[in-house]
Amino acid sequence: MRKRLVRLSAQVPLKAVRDRTICQDAPAALQYLPDNSFDLLFADPPYNLSKAFNGRRFQSLTLEGYEEWLDRWLGQTVRLLKPDASVYICGDWRSSAAIHRAGSKYFQARNRITWEREKGRGARANWKNCSEDIWFFTVSDTYTFNTEAVMLKRRVLAPYTENGQPKKWQAEEAGRFRLTHPSNLWTDVTVPFWSMPENTSHPTQKPEKLLAKIILASTSAGDVILDPFAGSGTTAVVARKLQRHHVSIERDKHYCCLAEKRLEQAAREPAIQGYAGGVFWERNTFRQMKK
Template identity: 60%
Template sequence: MKARAPQNRTIDLTAEERAVFLQRLLSLDCETTPGEILNRTICQDVFGALPYLPKNFVDLLIVDPPYNLTKAFNGRTFRQRDRTAYAAWLERWIAQLKPLLKPSASAYFCADWATSTAMYPVLEQHFTVRSRITWEREKGRGAQANWKNASEDIWFCTVADHYTFNVDAVKLKRQVMAPYRTAAGQPKDWDDAGAEKYRLTHPSNLWTDITVPFWSMPENTDHPTQKPEKLIAKLILASSNRNDVVFDPFLGSGTTSVVAKKLGRQYIGIEQEPDYCCLAEKRLALADIDPAIQGYSDGVFWERNTLAAQRSHPQKSVISGA
């Protein structure tokens, strides 16, 4: 385990935890039923696992695949390929995912700006593409001869025209800078119950309230492309209901499964790297201790930095309880 500074809350694995969590992982070699795989982590290459999954059992698909960049994931390297080859790689697994979805299912596909252009033509062959969400990631390196890359995309797709979208579950609580009152003196579209003035606004497809996990956040891991719990929570609350099945075939360190559990959904994830699978299992166990999602409180999402949601308790071992 890496030595961490006292304020660093990045989730680590002890050797004891890793040994225990490895025993919980699945590897598929025959057809399965939903009951055999729900609320489990499959440690396997996605192409090896997909043929054994049951058909028509997923309510919500959330996919964060490797972008078309050369990047190392705990010793495994995904290598950049030309646009045609990358699109063919996308097609291989997207075509296998669609039969797993219910007719009323929704699907979200994460991408950077370059991956988006290759992904969209593939998605429109299999789904109805309803929107492209763009979210600001405030982390990232500056560039001397280009604009700093500070955003990513999420494609919102559905299988058919009948699908779940819970708009009231994903409203954003924004601070009102210039409160307006009616002629009778009543607040217009804002709440004056507290010292500060807020209004609930409908969600748009431009998100500027997301914080990318970093060392002082309790959800942080060493996964190089970890998505924020708040980001995934918006997708899950908008496009699923309690006890629905949420599936992530590129699970990474487990964010989709963890948030699904915290929000009362069932989950299944596929990840080929054992250490990331074990991190996912540890985070799932920690969710039993603390189900909070930073930036989401009292049933609403708060704009960035308006709610102090971070806790100061030290990380516990989920094996020993120490």
């Protein structure tokens, strides 16, 4: 695994890093990547919380301090992106305003997705925190958005009929369903529970289904995705499963190896839990357990 990892000390062409995990501090690696090369930037940085990633601590900053921290690496990504590229940046309610401001300095803010994580973090004297924000920006007014590739299949509660025929729903083995257009409120994506095959030991692993929505909506087959805070490699894994390319940066060697291991498995197990038959299914329609 370790042999596949890359470390950069000079400018490289895209082919030298395409589908590779760069084991390095993001700002140090970004300076060596080639201009005008990426169709999508997906960034899931440490949120503005004091939190350790495999022993290395991110110390929470003021909102202004966090915005400056975001700006330091986000500014470096601008020259790397193609003119029609999209940018997604994850955060929680504390860091969301800083992400909006830092992102809007370089890109056009298009939307803020609210992801209901389902599993919340407990609170006795506050509202349980069970959502995250994902800001969607584009470099310009020209960008890819494949709505039809990210349709949501929902269970029908009131199955209307017209002349005895189902109105906009179909009966299937698992129940009655209708296809709906994707909104910016995501309630169909579950955090990777311990029982799910995709689960790893990474403390803030994103679900494959969440990445699949972003990648299918905002890229085409063969496109190249940059993830500067790759963690356990969810972006890379989903990119591979959906015939896209990735360049991943992660500073922790253990997480880099986790990502490489998942990439090997992705070649053997291309399924993405919750995405089947070209549509995204409502949460918990199918449960897939670890073997």
